[in-house]
Amino acid sequence: KQEVTQIPAALSVPEGENLVLNCSFTDSAIYNLQWFRQDPGKGLTSLLLIQSSQREQTSGRLNASLDKSSGRSTLYIAASQPGDSATYLCAPLFSGSARQLTFGSGTQLTVLP
Amino acid sequence: EAGVAQSPRYKIIEKRQSVAFWCNPISGHATLYWYQQILGQGPKLLIQFQNNGVVDDSQLPKDRFSAERLKGVDSTLKIQPAKLEDSAVYLCASGQSYEQYFGPGTRLTVT
Secondary structure, three states, X not given: OOXXXXXXXXXXXXXXXXXXXXXXXXXXXEEXXXXXXXXXXXXXEEEEEEEOOOOEEEEOOEEXXXXXXXXXXXXXXXXXXXXXXXXXXXXXXXXXXXXXXXXXXXXXXXXEO | OOOOEEEOOEEEEOOOOOEEEEEEOOOOOOEEEEEEEOOOOOXXXXXXXXXXXXXXXXXXXXXXXXXXXXXXXXEEXXXXXXXXXXXXXXXXXXXXXXXXXXXXXXXXXXX
């Protein structure tokens, strides 16, 4: 069974800190991996998509890395701000999955002013 | 480009009542997904459509849930009768290749 684990489940940091969110998955055969942000009561906003052939992807203060062989991805957030407070979800697209995402349970991030 | 639209945004019903959710995907997207997200968990796929055909509904509780996609565009998800454990956020997503775009979701509370 293909599973996705996100650690930690919750994280609280002071404003300005750099932080890393972790995602691990049980099957290295993936097409790509997406990181999403979810605000309370809202839908999912795609932050970054990394193709299986890529090692990392950057957007502004966000950097996502992918190590397919070890089944790991990290999301690095630089100079965190209170507006970054949200739940972050990772979702690999496993090969042979008919384009179905498998989600972790997310990391709930709180950035304190 | 308009995003994925969903309605209603919130719904409160009593157990054993029925409810329906509507989704309008991004124009031109052939694939449409319905997910259920229980508080504190990641979204779980309920059903996947390709145009107006079902690709996968293996996790859809078919005794109470049903879904259809009319003319390969809009989709409706129905629950009848609802149970307390159906309280969740129902997310619709659409995609054209290997990336999915999500709507704002419908928060359902069953009392």
